[in-house]
Amino acid sequence: MLQKLLEAVYGAEGSTHAADLARRLHVDEALVRAMLAQLEHLGYLAEAGPACGADCAACSEKCSACSPASPMKLLLLTPAGLRALGKG
Amino acid sequence: MADTLVRELPLVALAGSPNVGKSSIFNTLTGLSQHVGNWPGKTIEQKSGTAQFGRSAEVVDLPGTYSLSANSLEETITRDYIIRERPDVVLVVVSAAALERTLYLLSEVAELPSPVVVAVNMLDVARAEGLRFEPAVLEAALGVPVAALSATQADGYQALRTTLADVLAGRRQARPRPPELGPELEALLAELGSLLGVDLPQGYPRRWLALKLLEGDREVTAMLRALLAPDHWQAVDALLGRHEDAVLAIAGARYEWIGRLTRAALRRPPTGAITLTERLDRAATHPLWGLLTLVGVLGLVYWLVYLLSKPLVSLLNLGLAALTGAVHAALAGAPWWLSGLLANGLVGGVGTVLTLLPVLAFFFAAIAFLEDVGYLARGAFVADRFMHRLGLHGKSFLPLFLGMGCNVPAVLGARILDSRRDRLLTILLIPLVPCAGRMAVLIYFSGALYGSYAPLVILGLLVLDVGVIALTGLLLRKTLLPSASPAFIMELPLYHLPNLRTIALYTWQHMLDFIKRAGTVILAVSLLIWALAAFPSGQTSTSWLAAAGRWMAPLGAAMGFDWRMLVALLASVVAKEQTIASLAILTAGSGAALPALLPALLTPAAGIAFLVVQMLFIPCIGTVSAIRSETGSWRLTLLSVLYLAVTSFGLGILIYQLACLLGWGV
Numbered sequence: 001m002l003q004k005l006l007e008a009v010y011g012a013e014g015s016t017h018a019a020d021l022a023r024r025l026h027v028d029e030a031l032v033r034a035m036l037a038q039l040e041h042l043g044y045l046a047e048a049g050p051a052c053g054a055d056c057a058a059c060s061e062k063c064s065a066c067s068p069a070s071p072m073k074l075l076l077l078t079p080a081g082l083r084a085l086g087k088g
Numbered sequence: 089m090a091d092t093l094v095r096e097l098p099l100v101a102l103a104g105s106p107n108v109g110k111s112s113i114f115n116t117l118t119g120l121s122q123h124v125g126n127w128p129g130k131t132i133e134q135k136s137g138t139a140q141f142g143r144s145a146e147v148v149d150l151p152g153t154y155s156l157s158a159n160s161l162e163e164t165i166t167r168d169y170i171i172r173e174r175p176d177v178v179l180v181v182v183s184a185a186a187l188e189r190t191l192y193l194l195s196e197v198a199e200l201p202s203p204v205v206v207a208v209n210m211l212d213v214a215r216a217e218g219l220r221f222e223p224a225v226l227e228a229a230l231g232v233p234v235a236a237l238s239a240t241q242a243d244g245y246q247a248l249r250t251t252l253a254d255v256l257a258g259r260r261q262a263r264p265r266p267p268e269l270g271p272e273l274e275a276l277l278a279e280l281g282s283l284l285g286v287d288l289p290q291g292y293p294r295r296w297l298a299l300k301l302l303e304g305d306r307e308v309t310a311m312l313r314a315l316l317a318p319d320h321w322q323a324v325d326a327l328l329g330r331h332e333d334a335v336l337a338i339a340g341a342r343y344e345w346i347g348r349l350t351r352a353a354l355r356r357p358p359t360g361a362i363t364l365t366e367r368l369d370r371a372a373t374h375p376l377w378g379l380l381t382l383v384g385v386l387g388l389v390y391w392l393v394y395l396l397s398k399p400l401v402s403l404l405n406l407g408l409a410a411l412t413g414a415v416h417a418a419l420a421g422a423p424w425w426l427s428g429l430l431a432n433g434l435v436g437g438v439g440t441v442l443t444l445l446p447v448l449a450f451f452f453a454a455i456a457f458l459e460d461v462g463y464l465a466r467g468a469f470v471a472d473r474f475m476h477r478l479g480l481h482g483k484s485f486l487p488l489f490l491g492m493g494c495n496v497p498a499v500l501g502a503r504i505l506d507s508r509r510d511r512l513l514t515i516l517l518i519p520l521v522p523c524a525g526r527m528a529v530l531i532y533f534s535g536a537l538y539g540s541y542a543p544l545v546i547l548g549l550l551v552l553d554v555g556v557i558a559l560t561g562l563l564l565r566k567t568l569l570p571s572a573s574p575a576f577i578m579e580l581p582l583y584h585l586p587n588l589r590t591i592a593l594y595t596w597q598h599m600l601d602f603i604k605r606a607g608t609v610i611l612a613v614s615l616l617i618w619a620l621a622a623f624p625s626g627q628t629s630t631s632w633l634a635a636a637g638r639w640m641a642p643l644g645a646a647m648g649f650d651w652r653m654l655v656a657l658l659a660s661v662v663a664k665e666q667t668i669a670s671l672a673i674l675t676a677g678s679g680a681a682l683p684a685l686l687p688a689l690l691t692p693a694a695g696i697a698f699l700v701v702q703m704l705f706i707p708c709i710g711t712v713s714a715i716r717s718e719t720g721s722w723r724l725t726l727l728s729v730l731y732l733a734v735t736s737f738g739l740g741i742l743i744y745q746l747a748c749l750l751g752w753g754v
Contacts, residue, residue, distance in 0.1 A: 003337070006336075010575060014472055014473045014476025015472040015575065016576075016578070017373065017578050017579070019369060028356075030186070030189070031346065031347050033188070034186075034188040034346070037154075038339055038343070041159070042335060042339065073578070075576060075577040076576045077576075
């Protein structure tokens, strides 16, 4: 099941999201969310960011470009994820 | 319960994932008879107490954890406790509202020898979401008692106490059926289990140890490596080496089990009754409708910003004109340079920039609103699908998106890209993303030049900008920086009502930044430009700046604007808003506010050309400096600046000439 999910992520046209993956795998979105969290926990996916790769509190840029509202979370395949798909 | 340890009171261990209401259940079961300390040798709080389940029992609250993989202190404590203390019952708390996420822990606890009772909490939350939970189905599937609870409403406790009493008294069976992992994995587990020999550490089930080895569990691996004879371990290690990604298959099989359980035990709303988020997302994330929705939403934003800010900008301009007049009057007897410096340089320059405040306030508030209600992520998702076709790396998206606020942190943000090629490609594209300062200038100019058509003009400019980004991306990828473009998953937040405080805070922080910039950099450059435009004669037309500006006149003429527009454009290298301050200073003698003067300075064709150049022109000096430091190359920095200058002027000339052919040049 997780392998299929990794394949679906890899085969996505650019960005995808949990509901889209759930439709493709014919499972519930909540299950996809849980599996994505598990893949992240296992190191096959990793979160990108924060965008500047730095601690916001320590940021010297005072332009407030980073929104205080809910930040976007992006998950990407890690080298381990790509290896598991035979693409690494 | 022959395999339990001898102790005074039966032991009930409370396990569960974070946020399932475990602490509420613990508090209700134990009441005031609680003891709080730390887990031995750890800084994590340990809570225990006594409760009545037909007879007294000790209840221990284990740390919240999603699994038993020993990746965190909480996981290690929980699994060590269950294995070493062998509780008489492990009460696993799961959430009916997040069954898929919280059942994973149960799938792992089921592999251990302790009896299990499942408490399905948050029934009230699940009901509110239209979910109907059927405990009998889950109970039949798991083979252990299942109690349904709404802990916050103190509902279901009596049934839970009775269930625990029955299990502790041996009246009910509580041995869970662990998930079936499939024939291949089961065979692998059996083979690995047999390689472990006979002298296993006390309390550790063979199958569980084999599972943990296949999952790559560092603690279990170290323990068994130390315990087994070297030749034994070599055989185990060789087998593990051939199944490096078995963890994926094991976890996948557990999720198939979870999927089956939830499909059976959870009734979802009928197909017709889809949630608001699903309904909206069908349009908002659709490849075509999503793109059209994004264009419509942005059009609406610019229309609202224009409509709402227009009267306030007019009011501020009236106030500014009055203030400039008052300063001139007050300094009537003073030297010409002093009254000019204060009235035209200070009040005219910085004051005109400050008339941007309403535009910026509404613009930032609109962006914060879209982000807070959950739309911005959808818009970004749709836009990214398009950008992906350019071959941009998924991670590029975050810095490019940040560029809409300010290009400087966006350039720094490219650090998250691992490959230098991807990083350079992203850095070279960021200056093409119009930052908030640039957008405010575009809205200001288009409002003054095109009135109620301004939102359409802005929208057209953005479409052009996306096209330029796309072509630049393709060009760079096909020539200098070929790179791969892996996919990524974006977490889309649920739509919800906006929080006014969040929006106000976001807007306020950005306004404060703008005011600080106006009071420092823009002020200093405004005074310099005033001096260059006033000396040596006191007349702008015969000033040093005019002499330099006229030298560039042929370039301006090709786009239909005079030297003042070019100087204002060049001044934007300091800060984008400086364009407005500079133009206000250079037109100070005309006696009217800048918005009223602009239609006389620029024909419709020249106006469009100016907006295009302004949108694509060299970024502010802060961004250029960030590009230099992040690329470590003057050559690439120069290339970026030259590309932007050539592209902006080239497109400006082309669009002006085309617009003149259409008769917009007068």
